[in-house]
Amino acid sequence: xxxxWKSMLKSPSGVIGLVILLLAISVAVFGPMLFPNSPxxxxxxxxxxxxxxxxxxxxxxxxxxxxxxxxxxxARVSLLVGLxxxxxxxxxxxxxxxxxxxxxxxxxxxxxxxxxxFQTIPSFALAIVLVAILQPxxxxxxxxxxxxxxxPVARLVRGEVLSLRTREYVQAAVVTGxxxxxxILREILPNALSPVxxxxxLMVATAILLESSLSFLGLGDPxxxxxxxxxxxxxxxxxxxxxxxxxxxxxILISVLGLNLIGEGLNDALNPRLSREGR
Amino acid sequence: MLSFxxxxxxxxxIVLLAIVVLNFFLIRLAPxxxxxxxxxxxxxxxxxxxxxxxxxxxxxxxxxxxxFIYVKGVVTLDLxxxxxxxxxxxxxxGERLPATLLLTLTAFAISLALGVLFGTFAARFAGTFLDTAxxxxxxxxxxxxxxxxxxxxxxxxxxxxxxLPSFGYETVxxxxxxxxHALDVAKHLIMPAMxxxxxxxxxxxxxxxxxxxxxxxxxxxxxxxAKGLSDAVIQRRHVLRNALLPVVTLAGVHSGTLIGGAxxxxxxxxxxxxxxxxxxxxxxxxxxxxxxxxxxxSAMVLIFNLxxxxxxxxxxxxxxxxx
Numbered sequence: 001x002x003x004x005w006k007s008m009l010k011s012p013s014g015v016i017g018l019v020i021l022l023l024a025i026s027v028a029v030f031g032p033m034l035f036p037n038s039p040x041x042x043x044x045x046x047x048x049x050x051x052x053x054x055x056x057x058x059x060x061x062x063x064x065x066x067x068x069x070x071x072x073x074x075a076r077v078s079l080l081v082g083l084x085x086x087x088x089x090x091x092x093x094x095x096x097x098x099x100x101x102x103x104x105x106x107x108x109x110x111x112x113x114x115x116x117x118f119q120t121i122p123s124f125a126l127a128i129v130l131v132a133i134l135q136p137x138x139x140x141x142x143x144x145x146x147x148x149x150x151x152p153v154a155r156l157v158r159g160e161v162l163s164l165r166t167r168e169y170v171q172a173a174v175v176t177g178x179x180x181x182x183x184i185l186r187e188i189l190p191n192a193l194s195p196v197x198x199x200x201x202l203m204v205a206t207a208i209l210l211e212s213s214l215s216f217l218g219l220g221d222p223x224x225x226x227x228x229x230x231x232x233x234x235x236x237x238x239x240x241x242x243x244x245x246x247x248x249x250x251x252i253l254i255s256v257l258g259l260n261l262i263g264e265g266l267n268d269a270l271n272p273r274l275s276r277e278g279r
Numbered sequence: 280m281l282s283f284x285x286x287x288x289x290x291x292x293i294v295l296l297a298i299v300v301l302n303f304f305l306i307r308l309a310p311x312x313x314x315x316x317x318x319x320x321x322x323x324x325x326x327x328x329x330x331x332x333x334x335x336x337x338x339x340x341x342x343x344x345x346x347f348i349y350v351k352g353v354v355t356l357d358l359x360x361x362x363x364x365x366x367x368x369x370x371x372x373g374e375r376l377p378a379t380l381l382l383t384l385t386a387f388a389i390s391l392a393l394g395v396l397f398g399t400f401a402a403r404f405a406g407t408f409l410d411t412a413x414x415x416x417x418x419x420x421x422x423x424x425x426x427x428x429x430x431x432x433x434x435x436x437x438x439x440x441x442x443l444p445s446f447g448y449e450t451v452x453x454x455x456x457x458x459x460h461a462l463d464v465a466k467h468l469i470m471p472a473m474x475x476x477x478x479x480x481x482x483x484x485x486x487x488x489x490x491x492x493x494x495x496x497x498x499x500x501x502x503x504x505a506k507g508l509s510d511a512v513i514q515r516r517h518v519l520r521n522a523l524l525p526v527v528t529l530a531g532v533h534s535g536t537l538i539g540g541a542x543x544x545x546x547x548x549x550x551x552x553x554x555x556x557x558x559x560x561x562x563x564x565x566x567x568x569x570x571x572x573x574x575x576x577s578a579m580v581l582i583f584n585l586x587x588x589x590x591x592x593x594x595x596x597x598x599x600x601x602x
Contacts, residue, residue: 119532120294120584121301124539125557125576129569132561133309133316209424213543216426217558231427235547238430239438246434249427257422 007269014265020258028079031072039070039225050243061230061244062237070225071251077226078255081142082208086200088146093153094196098184100154101161108158115154123148127210131219138221141214145207156199160192194270198263205259212252227252287588291581298577299353302570303346309566314338319565322362358571363563368571372553376575378448379552383541385468386475391530393476394483398526399519401484402491413484420481425540429474429547436470443470446549471548475540479533486529490522497521524595531587538576 008014037043042064043056050059050067058067100111130144164170165188173183214220215228216235227248234244309316314332315323322328333339337348352359358368401413420428437445444450449463494500495518503513538554545554553572560568 117294117297120535120577120580121298122535122538122573122576122580124536124542125573127539128542128557128561129305129573132564132569133305133566135310205422212424213426213539216424216543217546217561219561228424228426231424231430235426235430238434242434242438245427245430249424249431252424252427253419253422256424257418260418260422 004269008265011265011268013261014268017258017261017263017265020254021262024075024079024255024258027072028075031075035069035072037066037069039065039073041065043069047237047241049241050247058247059241059243061234062241067230067244067247070230071227071248073225074227074230074248074251075255077138077221077224078208078211078252081138081145081211081226082204082259085142085145085149085207085211086203088142089150089203090153090196090200092146093150094157094189096150097154097157097159098161098189098192101158102165102180102184102188104162111154112158115151118148119151119155121148124210124213127214128217128219131214136214136219136221138224141211141219141221144214145210148210149203149207153196153199153203156195157189157192160195161188164188164191194266198266198270201259201263201266205256205263208252208256208259283592284585284589287585291585295574295578295581296350299350299574300346302353302574303349305570306566312338317359317567318362319563319567321563321565325362328362353574358574359567361560361565361568361571363560363565364568368568371556371568372571372575375551375553375556378550379541379545379554381464381468382471382475382545382550382552383537385472386540386544387479387530387537389472390476390479391483391526394480395487395519395523395526397480397484398487399491399514401488402495402522403514405488405492410488414488417481417484420477421485423478425474425478425543426547428477429471429544432470432474433547443467445470448551467548467550471544471550474548475537475544478540479537482529482533483526486526487522490525491518494518494522520594524591527587527591527594531584531591534583534587535580537583538580 008018043066044053044060044064046060046062046064048056048060048064050057052059056066056068058071061067061070096111096115100108100115127144127148130147131140134140134143161184170183170187173187178187211220211226212228212231215226216232218229218232220226220229230248231245231252234241234248238245306313306316314329314336317332317336318325318329335348336352337345340348356369358372360366361368361371364371397413397417401410404410433445436443444467448467449455449460450467453463455463500513500517503517508517541552542554542557544550545552546558549555553575557569557572557576559565560572
């Protein structure tokens with residue numbers, strides 16, 4: 001573990017990414033306590049340009065709502081959706097991949113056909129259809145993002161399990177008569193974890209992008225403000241008020257960038273063999 | 280070669296049928312009566328239309344029979360009727376398809392060409408300032424949401440500099456023909472295609488760079504060098520050709536994302552393709568149209584995947600088709 005942090009902190013992208021993520025998390029957790037301005041309430045005249053009033057540093061939108069407050073409250077939605085939907089995707093994808101890789105044969109065939117099927121469906125289009133049909137809410141958004149993002153997890157885990165299954169310590173566990181689930185959970189999965197962690201960090205980034213795109217199209221949770229929704233709402237008045245679309249977009253860009261950098265840092269730290277130049 | 284293609288086509292058709300079945304169940308997932316769902320918010324008030332839908336899809340019959348009727352309809356390209364637009368869904372999609380193909384294929388070509396170019400440069404000059412600059416730019420473009428890139432493009436090139444039109448497929452009311460019309464469309468195409476292409480360009484840049492650096496270390500490159508081949512020949516014929524393989528695979532994997540990006544891009548730029556149609560269907564809760572577009576998008580992805588599979592076999596020097 002110590003070794004891991006050491007190499008993680010040696011990679012510049014990992015450090016920058018970690019700093020960005022910590023910043024984003026603290027904004028999401030503490031921000032709303034420090035800036036209790038509701039993002040839905042009218043606080044000033046509409047279209048107030050940024051940097052004119054210190055109480056509303058980033059100006060107001062078409063309804064006189066505080067853009068800065070929206071960005072702070074939006075951080076909660078983005079990070080929450082990103083993390084939870086990735087977690088759900090892992091809960092679905094890891095067992096499917098593990099079973100396919102461990103049992104092989106017909107089980108593998110069936111599970112992989114199923115996975116490939118989901119991988120072929122255009123993910124964003126499916127997410128749109130799912131959220132539209134289930135009605136937009138934070139639950140339907142998380143569910144549809146998870147449904148479109150688990151297949152890569154299953155494929156990755158399957159590949160890892162497939163190569164670990166033939167290792168001697170796994171064979172030893174088989175010989176000593178351990179149950180299949182014990183072998184998968186205690187012997188194989190812990191050793192397949194590092195590439196899954198790398199993938200998961202990148203999935204959180206993708207999930208944030210997906211959530212913001214859904215909200216942008218008007219499929220966000222109507223009760224929660226999010227960065228994508230703010231950009232979507234500012235879109236029609238972009239000629240008069242650039243700041244309404246620019247700032248939330250920068251927030252999305254920075255958080256996604258941070259998570260991608262963490263993914264690179266993790267990759268360097270967890271798979272040292274692959275990190276020489278390249279990648 | 281032929282048997283490979285036939286095999287892949289059969290597989291694609293099976294997947295497409297599975298997607299149609301999925302669609303059938305998606306309609307039933309929505310709260311409320313399937314006939315009401317298919318009619319959409321506007322059509323549900325029209326009792327005659329709802330009754331027609333019920334009869335047409337046999338909604339009083341058992342579920343397997345309903346499924347059969349539905350699949351039969353889609354297979355014969357009958358995707359239902361959009362009450363909102365007062366037109367058959369298949370016709371609406373057919374009208375919009377060419378614009379989407381133009382947009383996605385242009386974006387794809389731009390992203391692939393520029394991505395491979397930048398990636399090759401970055402790998403060639405690995406560790407230098409040029410490499411770092413390309414890598415950082417790729418990272419940033421990779422993290423930008425497409426809708427935001429689109430809006431920033433409009434802000435910069437339409438609002439501030441007034442170089443490019445901010446929406447539409449052609450200048451309304453200009454009635455241009457021939458080359459003047461083509462030029463007009465091209466002018467409208469630049470921003471949407473660049474917007475959609477940037478994200479993928481970043482991906483291909485990163486992939487090409489990583490893959491070239493990896494291939495460079497392999498033994499056959501050393502052999503080529505030992506044979507005394509010039510650096511340019513080694514880079515082009517040995518390294519690049521092999522390094523392109525993962526890029527081609529990635530292009531296939533990303534075809535679904537490309538379609539998804541087209542929905543966003545077309546929405547922002549009011550580009551009259553099926554992505555914009557999907558957005559309109561979404562706004563009007565026109566579920567039948569929404570699901571129709573979804574099936575067509577999936578079919579496009581399948582076709583694109585088939586093509587990339589073929590290209591992969593053509594590019595990969597190790598695979599040869601048994602004739």
